[in-house]
Amino acid sequence: MRSKRHYVENKETARKIILEVLEFFAHLYGVKYRKVAIRNQKSKWGSCSKARNLNFNYRVALLPKDQRDYVVVHELCHLIEFNHSKKFWAEVGKTIPNYKEIRKKVKSVSLR
Numbered sequence: 001m002r003s004k005r006h007y008v009e010n011k012e013t014a015r016k017i018i019l020e021v022l023e024f025f026a027h028l029y030g031v032k033y034r035k036v037a038i039r040n041q042k043s044k045w046g047s048c049s050k051a052r053n054l055n056f057n058y059r060v061a062l063l064p065k066d067q068r069d070y071v072v073v074h075e076l077c078h079l080i081e082f083n084h085s086k087k088f089w090a091e092v093g094k095t096i097p098n099y100k101e102i103r104k105k106v107k108s109v110s111l112r
């Protein structure tokens with residue numbers, strides 16, 4: 001399940017699933033990103049760089065839909081607020097009002 005092979009075999013499917021969610025929410029927020037990388041990280045679900053590139057763990061695609069949406073929206077909102085300020089969470093809350101409980105669930109999923 002967590003093998004290199006599982007990643008290699010599922011990477012492209014994961015990319016499609018993640019891009020679909022990403023495009024939907026990027027349109028809703030009216031934000032533009034540059035590149036999207038799908039990775040096999042052991043400690044992160046996703047990240048966002050100041051150059052507006054996004055990284056997602058391929059296992060985001062294996063999460064239940066509400067958790068997958070949350071991870072994608074979280075990184076997208078960093079294109080608006082590059083921090084975890086109140087303003088940032090307000091952006092997340094615009095599309096995911098119950099983000100607090102979903103965030104807890106995502107945090108409880110081990111990537112190791």
Ligand SMILES: [Zn+2]
Nearest residue numbers: 074078083084
């Ligand atoms: Zn963040």
